[in-house]
Amino acid sequence: MAATSQRPLVYVADSPASGPAHEITRARIRAAARRHPGLFEGVRFAYGLKRADLAKAEIVLGVAFDATTLRQDAPRLKWIQSINAGVEKLAGKLDAGIALTNASGLHGPKGGEFGLTGMLILNHAVQRFVGSQRRRAWEPVFTTPIEGKTAVIVGAGALGQSVAKQAKRHGMRTIGINTSGKRVAGFDRVVKVAEMARVLPLADFLVVTLPITPATENLIDRAAIGRLPDRCGIVNLGRARVMDYDAMVERLRAGTLAGAVLDVFNPEPLPADSPLWDVPNLIVSPHAGVDDGAVYVERGLDIFAENLRRYLSGRKLRNLVDLARGY
């Protein structure tokens, strides 16, 4: 893939709804330009979400876009660089000739640490203490260190590897689940998705890091949740629809799971009338677990810069999303 025009137009698809952690501002693009001297002179940036700019854009960079709009209003589009890891709203809906790259890897350091935080919370019964606190009840639970306990990490990509790295720091046993079953750094053992059922009973913690795709939807279904031991705590940093939350909630209400720290929901924001807010031993994290508040856009723009260098010289892009598989 190579640029077709001399200085291709980059349409900046910032969202007016983005908070300060996610805004793609001119200042941030100028700062990225300084980190990659000369590179950004090869393109022009269009800010302000103008339809006329989209009509001329060869590249779309950002967080907010809609497949239908792009098909209708961006006839010259060749490449979309998303600053999200999950691109489920685009994949499968784009013309095959368009390159879609995501920001996989962006969430690694912060996300891995949040995954560990979730496991430590569950290991030390903090989800029970916050429930007791709501009832003004003094109900100690004496726990044990996390060393030697087993994390089953579903998804052994960038985020899963980062969680595994943190778990190994604390002497945990790490079992990864991926499609191939091939070894991955940081995991003591990697098991194919098809054999996941065999390792679920070993889980002191189940950590979900998967994107949502046709293959992952409801992968951790009622039967899978039924195989988790009573002591197991669940952390979901991936996408909600990967798991059967109803089945999980039934076990949480029955007291046959240790607890859950969930960062992802369907839909988001979680509606005020959702029953999930009040499930015992369930902590609601508002999809803030993996995005780094200080460097999220900066790292995303560095991924864009690396790919821009490749694009302008006609080389293969990194983080290319398989439009059929969805990640």
Added chain:
Amino acid sequence: MAATSQRPLVYVADSPASGPAHEITRARIRAAARRHPGLFEGVRFAYGLKRADLAKAEIVLGVAFDATTLRQDAPRLKWIQSINAGVEKLAGKLDAGIALTNASGLHGPKGGEFGLTGMLILNHAVQRFVGSQRRRAWEPVFTTPIEGKTAVIVGAGALGQSVAKQAKRHGMRTIGINTSGKRVAGFDRVVKVAEMARVLPLADFLVVTLPITPATENLIDRAAIGRLPDRCGIVNLGRARVMDYDAMVERLRAGTLAGAVLDVFNPEPLPADSPLWDVPNLIVSPHAGVDDGAVYVERGLDIFAENLRRYLSGRKLRNLVDLARGY
């Protein structure tokens, strides 16, 4: 100090109120005897909290005793091995001829991990998320990794060192506070108590691990709390009376501290009508943070065994409490 009788009597001061994590049962003492072959044959154990046994006891081992009772009912007492680290209820109230040893070091591995858990909770705004959850409000906060942030750890003894070790595992900067200011392993810097005020403004996290003694009572007073930066989160694993909780709560209510994870209160259990249950960004942990549910009594009995060996051969005991200093 040496035994005066042939096979001295050990009065087992178990508490009827102890939960399963803290009971000093015959089975646990038998198991400890197997871990230290032959040693326990040098003494006799008296179970059941009988006053007649206390009258003959040379050694008291356990978790529950009262200085007045011991003075009145244990005329032959020479040595008390406590299975707690904090012995504030005994120190200062015993006759000078009695050796009091505590279980300092018992809480290390679990307590250090709980201290890290508290810092990670505060670092990732989980204390805010649980507050939002109570109000069914979706309020994301995008945080950054803990690496490079500063923990000021008040108390550089066994528990403080264990917290520091965990903090270093995550690339944090550790500043310890002790009486001498002498270097201690695991701390990047150690500062004298007298100079504590100078480092408090550097704290991303203030972790308190101190016992309560005449010297530590209200050590972290209103002025000290006033020197903490707004971003600071507080973890207290030591004793409540070391800190001015009223001053801390005022700042939490004003939103000028990140939050607090408190494991210790005055009194305990925290009464149902205490205002602390509802302070924003304050997590109540019911004094369960440092005791290891699986090995607490076992480790305590190992400390007793090591000291019993010394006692029977007339050597100096370990973990001897300075009755004037209180630790």
